[in-house]
Amino acid sequence: MSLTRPDLDALPAYVPGRSVPGAIKLASNEVPYGPLPGVVDAVTAAIEGVHRYPDMGVTALRERLAARLGVAPERIATGCGSVALFEHLFRVTCLPGDEVVYPWRSFEAYPIIAATTAATSVRVPNTADHAHDLDAMAAAITERTRLVIVCSPNNPTGTAVRKADLDAFLDKVPANVLVALDEAYREFVTDPDVPDGLVEYGDRPNVVVLRTLSKAWGLAGLRVGYLIGTPEVAGAVRKVVTPFSTSLAAQAAALAALDAEDEMLRRVALITAERSRVVEAVRKVYPEVPETQGNFFWLPLGDQAAEFAAQCERAGVIVRAFQGDGVRVTLGTPEENDAFLGAL
Structure with a gap:
């Protein structure tokens, strides 16, 4: 007799980006420029x-964070990256059998978290151009739905939801269903039609925004994420x-990183400039690459994906x-991106 839940046998484990000694790693959506100024001293x-x-x-x-975002501290919860906050958000919204609606393909942790919290996943396929199908997501909401996730920019496809569509x-989501806006890559957005979830929807009681310091702020190895919602939602998350x-080091690093916002923005501008250059070059070989607003892009290669990665x-x-x-x-850096284009 198994000592663990048998339903987890069919659940795939989270797969991190691989590291190979001597190789260029473009697999984990990390920023390539090292810690922001002051972070190493603060951690030390x-x-x-x-x-x-x-x-x-x-x-x-x-x-x-409250002062920077213009909200009360009671509206903020922090955690071990935004992925951990999603785990807590599932716990405070879902009882066994309750439904969570999310796009697919999207962040691979969503189905894992749903299964481990005994929530029912309702996956809504992306559109043909690899974006959220918001109409289908709205239609998928039932009386059992407790949480809906919108990932913008979407990981891994890079597509983002524009304001009119969101x-x-x-407006279609019932008031008793919480909508989580996963904005882990918000700092990389350059499309003016892609809304800042907190600015545009922070006054909606059933909207919560999740962000991270792992990406643009360069703290992937220290794991700091934050959530902004109503005091009721944020307070419930802090309870669980x-x-x-x-950690002590993570908090110190986060405060130091926030002091270096100008440098963060400079580095983000380097990455978004490379994004334009590299995607334009890649489309000469694979025209199907969708628009991206993250620090990554998507090659819709289907069954050829594994072989392409092996060739790279x-x-x-x-x-x-x-x-x-x-x-x-x-x-990555221009040199790293050139190495990828050479492999392509």
Whole structure:
């Protein structure tokens, strides 16, 4: 007799981007320019206090984020990356059998979290151009639906939801269904028609926005994410967060990174400029590459995905294959991107 849940046998494990010694890694949506100024010093200083527990309320960081975003600290919850906050959000919204509607393909953690919280996944296929099918997502909402996820820009396809479409979608969602806007890649958005979820929808009681410091802010290895919702929703999430999950070093690094916003924006501008250059070059070989607003782009290669990734690896470049669907390629430095184009 199994000592663990038998339904988990069929659940695929989360697959991180691979690292191969000596190869260029373009598989994990990391930024390539190292920690922001001040982060290493802040972490080094924090290490001297690691024999003490960190502030469980993450007070200093929540207050800093609140001031930066123009919201009350009571509306913010922090966690071990935005993916952990999604786990907590599932817990505070869903009982066993409740439904969560989300697009597919999208962030691969969504179905894993749903299964482990005993929620029922309702996957809505993306459109032919690899974007959310918001009409179909709205139609998929039932009386059992407790949570709907909109990932914009969408990981791994890079497509983003424009304001007019999101306005119409949110107007269709019942007031008792929570909509989670996953904006992990918000800082890379350059399309003016793609809304800032907090600015445009932060006053809606059934909307919560999730963001991370792992991407543009360069803290992927320290795991800091945050959520903005009503005081009721954010407070419920803070109740179920694993105690002390935002470590002393992570909090110190986050505060230092936020002090370096100008440098973050400079680096983001480098990446978005490379995005335009590289995608234009890739489309000369694969015209089907969709528009992207993340720090990555999508090659819809279907069953050829694994072989394409293997060929890239043989050329010394690691990309992320989603077999049967496509390949996600992270933007790196110009030299790294040129190596990918050479492999292509």
